[in-house]
Structure formats: C-alpha cells, structure tokens
Amino acid sequence: SSVTPQVQPRVLPAGFDERTFNATLNAMVEVVGKENVSIDGRDGALEGAQGQKFYGDIWPMAEEDQHAPSAAIRPQTVPELQKILKIANRYKLPLWTISRGKNLAYGGSAPIVRGTVVLDLHRMNKIVEVNEEYAYAIVEPGVSFFDLYNHIVEKGYDVWPSVPALGWGSVLGNTTERGFGYTPYGEHALHQCGMEVVLPNGELLRTGMGAQKDSPMFPLYKGGYGPSVDGLFYQSNLGIVTKIGIHLMPAPTHFLDCSVSVPNEGDLEVLVSKIARLERDNVIQNHTSVANLWRQAMMHPDPKIHEVAIGPGMKKGESADNTALAALQKEQGWGFWKGYFAIYAQSGTLAHANWDLVQKAFAGVSGAVCTCSEYSGKDGAKLRMTDTPEGEIPHNGMPRMTPIGMVNVRGYGGGHVDFSPLFPAGGKELSAWYIKARDSIKEAKLDFFSDFHVMGRYINGIICIVYGPTEGPRAKEVFEKLLKDARDNGNTTEYRTHIDFMDHVADAFTFEDSALRRFVTDLKHHMDPNGILSQGKSGIWSKRKLTSVL
Ligand code: ADP
Structure with a gap:
C-alpha cells in the first residue's frame, strides 16, 4: 500500500469550497510566508519513519485517506500563532495541533477529521x-x-x-x-x-x-x-x-543498569508484584519495562537471532514460531520475562545497598536471575551520560532511534500500533488479561510484543502490535477486540490511544452518565465555540461537530 495520502480530488475542510479555502490559506500566507503553508498533505515538512515527507498517519490501519489533511501551516512564534487563530475563527477553519508530529503508533501527524488543516509547531523550537x-x-x-x-x-x-x-x-x-x-x-x-x-x-x-x-x-x-x-x-x-x-x-555519581529475568511464562505476577513493591519502597526509583521472549529476541543486537525467532512462517503472514522461540530461550539462557530498570545514587554505598535489596527480594523466586552493570563518576564526581553505553533501554537519558527497525519484521513498510491498558501494580489482573490478549493476538496471526511498564502503583500493559504492509485491517480488528474486552470487563481501558479509537476509549468513562466527558465538552463549547481546534481529540467534540466531506 502506498504511504502517500491521496490528493486527487483535492481534500477540503468540511463546509469549505475551493474559493473560500484558498482565501483562508492566502490569509495564512500573509502571516507565515508562502514557504510555511503546504497546500496539501504531501508537501510535508515532517519526515515519516522511512524518510517520506508528508502529513498524515505513516501507517494507516484502514482506508488510507480517511484522515487526510487538506493543508498545513507552520508558525514560528506565539504572535504568528495568535494571528492564525484569529483567521481560523473568522473562517471557521478546523486545525489539528502537532509539535513534531511523530506520534508513532497513535496516528502520526494525521487529524481525526479528514480535511482538517495541520497546525505544525515544529519551527517553534527554542x-x-x-x-x-x-x-x-x-x-x-x-x-x-x-x-x-x-x-x-x-x-x-x-x-x-x-x-x-x-x-x-x-x-x-x-x-x-x-x-x-x-x-x-x-x-x-x-x-x-x-x-x-x-x-x-x-x-x-x-x-x-x-x-x-x-x-x-x-x-x-x-x-x-x-x-x-x-x-x-x-x-x-x-x-x-x-x-x-x-x-x-x-546527574547521579553512581548508575546501575539492571535486569531481573524469570524463567516461566507463569512467573509474570511474581515478577511485577515484587518489582512494584521495590518501586514503592523507593529501592528502585525508575519504572521497570518488562519484555517477553519475543521482544528480547527482536531487540537483540545480533540480527541472526531475529532470523531464528522470526522463523520461516512470518513472511507468509503467520505469527512467530513458538518452538523456535523456546529453543532460543534455552540456548541463550534467557528468562521468559525480563524486567529492565536502573539504580541511581549519589554514593556507591547507597547504590549497592539498593541493589542488595533487589537481589534479596528475588532470592526466593526459583530460577530468577538478576544482572547489573555499574558505572560511576571519577572520584565521586557526577556521572556524564556520555560515559555510559547506549544500553538496551535509555535508562541514562540518551535518546536513540534503534528500536524503530522492529516495524519491518513482518515485511518492509509495515507499521505498529500500541494497545496501552492500565492495571493495578500487583500483577494479578495483568496476568489474567495477558493470557486472553496473547491468544487474541495469536488468533490474528500477529505477535505479542510486551512493553509493560511497572510504575509502583499501576502497570501500563503496553502491547506493540506490529503489522506487515498489507496487514493493517487485521491489526485494527484485533485492536477493536482488545478494546471491547476492556470495556466489557470494565477495568482495563487505555491511558492513551490511536486517533482511530479516541471515541471508543472515551466511551468507557461512563461514571454518572459520563459526567467527566460532559463537563469537558461544556468547557470545549465555551472555550472554542467555532470548534476550530483538534476536533475529536480524546473523544471531545464541540457543538459544531465536523464531519468529513469526501
Ligand atoms: P511527537 O512528535 O512527540 O510524537 P506530536 O507532535 O505528534 O508528538 O504530538 C502528539 C499529539 O499531542 C498530537 O497529535 C496532538 O494531539 C497533541 N499535541 C502536540 N503538540 C501539542 C501542543 N503544542 N498543544 C496541544 N496539543 C499538542
């Protein structure tokens, strides 16, 4: 499938004819200059994952142009932005705000409503x-x-x-x-x-x-x-x-980059409950990211490991081969689950004391393996980020782009969407849900890639759903199934979602006849009577509800 949003026939914002739209854009040109107004979604200033320049969702799951923007505007200063809003209010022009417009797995720089103009703030970069x-x-x-x-x-x-x-x-x-x-x-x-x-x-x-x-x-x-x-x-x-x-x-003087692995699929609850306890006790100060076997294989620096894990079936649209993964686990001595975290301290004594407590917590867990690499500043000085290696997770604050290669494992030009439900930190609910979610993903012939974040009091049970270039509709189907399950069971909806599902997720917040959503919607009517800003964001619409015109 092509990644370029369609521009023929020209996409227009709801309620606009070509003449009014051009007049509006010309008024915008007066403010930001011609070079900062794109008259269609292709002429983007943003780069997609594969270097394409356009505005939109890099990896649409369903119809490609459902979210096609009609244009984009790039102010550089607050006064320019204020002038743009004045014009937008005058013409009732719908805008969709983005900052850098990456928003990977949640819709990229695409607006919810087709024909909306992207308000791109990436030039405001001080x-x-x-x-x-x-x-x-x-x-x-x-x-x-x-x-x-x-x-x-x-x-x-x-x-x-x-x-x-x-x-x-x-x-x-x-x-x-x-x-x-x-x-x-x-x-x-x-x-x-x-x-x-x-x-x-x-x-x-x-x-x-x-x-x-x-x-x-x-x-x-x-x-x-x-x-x-x-x-x-x-x-x-x-x-x-x-x-x-x-x-x-x-900056700390001591930094311990750590992990704990547990051998069995059934060990998830014991792993996360102990980690969460250590986090609440402030023994571990950051949150822990938990990887399953598949993620450990795919994030491994050696590409040969990826090939073994992928197996022969995946290129034909199957999911990863569990037997190959189990063999790999045995051969490499991996756990089924691996939690990644770090310890930061202003003295070696404090760092080691915390690390001892972590090891003690897992001493009674059969087969648990704790690992740790230690770094310290010279002679008690602060440790520089640059004096630590990149590591598997950016615990040291060094940004990277390494994990992005993952989106191509099911064929070049694939995509990914994140399902991000919340659970209490004890791990019981997460474990029960995991079994169901794993089976749904397997039924859809996709792979379960866990990026569970353990936060002391809650867990963000993120699954990265990677799909091949033609598998978007299948990913969307399984995503909807996971959402429905979350709604039916009342306790596991998402903390954030892709633009395709913003209303779905908002629909789960029903306390007192959806009092919260009604309250925010009232604020929206009051603050944005013309409905110009990011209609539909998080399930909030203004009275002047826009529909797309095809
Ligand atoms: P990133 O490039 O960090 O992934 P984006 O710029 O794509 O982030 O922003 C993600 C989402 O956050 C956007 O789709 C939009 O809904 C919202 N957003 C971004 N920037 C702003 C902003 N300056 N003001 C209000 N909302 C914003």
Missing part, C-alpha cells in the same frame, strides 16, 4: 532555558529529545533528561500526551512544571506561578494559586501549548 542548579528546562513544542540532550551535552551540564524509546519526538508533545521515559523522572506529566498556552480565541496565558508576571517560580513550584489548570491541556483540544517547564534529574 530551548528557552536549561538550569543546571535547579535541574529544569523550559522548551517550546519543536524541541526534540535529541535537541535537549545535545544541548545538555554541549554545555556539559550535570543533568539527565528522561527520554522515551525513540528520541525524535517532541519533549512538550510527549509530556502533554502523558508519555513516558525511563529515568526516575520518566512519568513526564508529573515532572512538568509551568505551562504557556494559547487559547482557541488567541489569548495567551501561563499556568501556575507563570501567571505572576516574570516570576522565577514558573518552573519551580507547580501549584500556583487557586485551581490548577495545567491538566486541562493534557491530551486535550482546549488550547495550544507553546512552552512547558520540565524537571530534569540531577
């Missing part, structure tokens, strides 16, 4: 400040994890950023989507402090202490005064976030 003493950064939407890391390394600051699995995305976009990284500051939303927002009517506001003019407390004290409103702009279409403060981890 690192406003990195403060070493208090360990925070203030960034604009276009700043990627690579940009922030490079800046810190260049300046030689003793702070470590938290980065997700792939480093190309936006720090701000990831944070406001409630994304994760892998240091103790890995729950990015928790460590966001201070926010600047442009409202749908073009007004500019700062949250928290930022509301007091020029307060140095903007990136330091999250509370502010009165109701906190930062949360209104998470996974939201109530505004456009133009700056955030984010706390960074002061």
Whole structure:
C-alpha cells in the first residue's frame, strides 16, 4: 500500500469550497510566508519513519485517506500563532495541533477529521532555558529529545533528561500526551512544571506561578494559586501549548543498569508484584519495562537471532514460531520475562545497598536471575551520560532511534500500533488479561510484543502490535477486540490511544452518565465555540461537530 495520502480530488475542510479555502490559506500566507503553508498533505515538512515527507498517519490501519489533511501551516512564534487563530475563527477553519508530529503508533501527524488543516509547531523550537542548579528546562513544542540532550551535552551540564524509546519526538508533545521515559523522572506529566498556552480565541496565558508576571517560580513550584489548570491541556483540544517547564534529574555519581529475568511464562505476577513493591519502597526509583521472549529476541543486537525467532512462517503472514522461540530461550539462557530498570545514587554505598535489596527480594523466586552493570563518576564526581553505553533501554537519558527497525519484521513498510491498558501494580489482573490478549493476538496471526511498564502503583500493559504492509485491517480488528474486552470487563481501558479509537476509549468513562466527558465538552463549547481546534481529540467534540466531506 502506498504511504502517500491521496490528493486527487483535492481534500477540503468540511463546509469549505475551493474559493473560500484558498482565501483562508492566502490569509495564512500573509502571516507565515508562502514557504510555511503546504497546500496539501504531501508537501510535508515532517519526515515519516522511512524518510517520506508528508502529513498524515505513516501507517494507516484502514482506508488510507480517511484522515487526510487538506493543508498545513507552520508558525514560528506565539504572535504568528495568535494571528492564525484569529483567521481560523473568522473562517471557521478546523486545525489539528502537532509539535513534531511523530506520534508513532497513535496516528502520526494525521487529524481525526479528514480535511482538517495541520497546525505544525515544529519551527517553534527554542530551548528557552536549561538550569543546571535547579535541574529544569523550559522548551517550546519543536524541541526534540535529541535537541535537549545535545544541548545538555554541549554545555556539559550535570543533568539527565528522561527520554522515551525513540528520541525524535517532541519533549512538550510527549509530556502533554502523558508519555513516558525511563529515568526516575520518566512519568513526564508529573515532572512538568509551568505551562504557556494559547487559547482557541488567541489569548495567551501561563499556568501556575507563570501567571505572576516574570516570576522565577514558573518552573519551580507547580501549584500556583487557586485551581490548577495545567491538566486541562493534557491530551486535550482546549488550547495550544507553546512552552512547558520540565524537571530534569540531577546527574547521579553512581548508575546501575539492571535486569531481573524469570524463567516461566507463569512467573509474570511474581515478577511485577515484587518489582512494584521495590518501586514503592523507593529501592528502585525508575519504572521497570518488562519484555517477553519475543521482544528480547527482536531487540537483540545480533540480527541472526531475529532470523531464528522470526522463523520461516512470518513472511507468509503467520505469527512467530513458538518452538523456535523456546529453543532460543534455552540456548541463550534467557528468562521468559525480563524486567529492565536502573539504580541511581549519589554514593556507591547507597547504590549497592539498593541493589542488595533487589537481589534479596528475588532470592526466593526459583530460577530468577538478576544482572547489573555499574558505572560511576571519577572520584565521586557526577556521572556524564556520555560515559555510559547506549544500553538496551535509555535508562541514562540518551535518546536513540534503534528500536524503530522492529516495524519491518513482518515485511518492509509495515507499521505498529500500541494497545496501552492500565492495571493495578500487583500483577494479578495483568496476568489474567495477558493470557486472553496473547491468544487474541495469536488468533490474528500477529505477535505479542510486551512493553509493560511497572510504575509502583499501576502497570501500563503496553502491547506493540506490529503489522506487515498489507496487514493493517487485521491489526485494527484485533485492536477493536482488545478494546471491547476492556470495556466489557470494565477495568482495563487505555491511558492513551490511536486517533482511530479516541471515541471508543472515551466511551468507557461512563461514571454518572459520563459526567467527566460532559463537563469537558461544556468547557470545549465555551472555550472554542467555532470548534476550530483538534476536533475529536480524546473523544471531545464541540457543538459544531465536523464531519468529513469526501
Ligand atoms: P511527537 O512528535 O512527540 O510524537 P506530536 O507532535 O505528534 O508528538 O504530538 C502528539 C499529539 O499531542 C498530537 O497529535 C496532538 O494531539 C497533541 N499535541 C502536540 N503538540 C501539542 C501542543 N503544542 N498543544 C496541544 N496539543 C499538542
């Protein structure tokens, strides 16, 4: 299937004819210049996973042009953005905000409603400040994890950023989507402090202490005064976030890159419950990512291992060969499950004391294997990220793109979508669900790739569903089955989802006749009466509900 969104016949926003649309775009050109307005979705400034330049979903699961944008606009400053909103309100032009537009597995830079204009903020890419003493950064939407890391390394600051699995995305976009990284500051939303927002009517506001003019407390004290409103702009279409403060981890002097493996498929519960306990006790300070056998094989640096694991059937659309995987496990001495985490400390004694507690916790678990590589700064000095190796997971804050190769295992040009349900941290519910989900994925002839994040009090049971170039509809079908199961069983819906499923997931939040969704929808009507911003985001629509015009 082709990855280029279709442009013939031309896609227009709902309610627009060619003439009005051109007039609107011309008004935008006045603001940002011709070079920063794309008149169709192909002429993208964004790069897809395989280098293609366009706006949209790199790996559509179903009909390719269901989410095709009609154009894109790339402002560079807040005043330009404010002018764009003024024009959009005048013409009732629908916009879809993106920062770097990667949003891999959740819809890329595609809007929900076909014909929406992409508002691409990647040119707003200033690192406003990195403060070493208090360990925070203030960034604009276009700043990627690579940009922030490079800046810190260049300046030689003793702070470590938290980065997700792939480093190309936006720090701000990831944070406001409630994304994760892998240091103790890995729950990015928790460590966001201070926010600047442009409202749908073009007004500019700062949250928290930022509301007091020029307060140095903007990136330091999250509370502010009165109701906190930062949360209104998470996974939201109530505004456009133009700056955030984010706390960074002061560099440790000691860093232990660790893992625990358990031998049997049935050991999942004991593994995650013990890990979660260690996290609650603050023995392990970051969250643990749990890989199954398939993921250990696919993420292995040796490509020969991938070939053995894939087996002969996969290229014909089968799932991975369990017998080959079991043989590989035996040969390599792997566990069925492997949890990856790290220990960070300001002294060797503290680091080793924590590591001893981890080993003690697993001493009674038959077949459990704990491993650890230790790094320390010279003579008690802070440890530089660059003095540690890349490692399997970016526990040290170094961004990378290595895992992206995985999307091609079922044929070049495949894609992936993440199913991300939540569970209590004890592991019982996760284990019960795992058996059902594993069988559903197997029935769909796809593979179960676990990226379970154990967070002390909850588990984010992420499955990366990889599909080959022609297997998108099959992936979508199994995804819908998993969602339905989550809804029917009431306890396992997602924390974040692909644009195709935003209403589905919102539908699960039914307490008091969906009071929360009605409340946010009321805010949406009030704040964005013309319905210009990111319609449908997280299941929130304005009264002027847009439908696509084909
Ligand atoms: P990344 O490049 O980090 O993957 P994106 O730029 O694709 O992130 O953003 C992911 C999603 O977050 C977007 O689809 C959009 O819904 C939302 N989003 C991104 N940037 C902003 C922003 N500045 N303000 C409000 N919402 C945003």
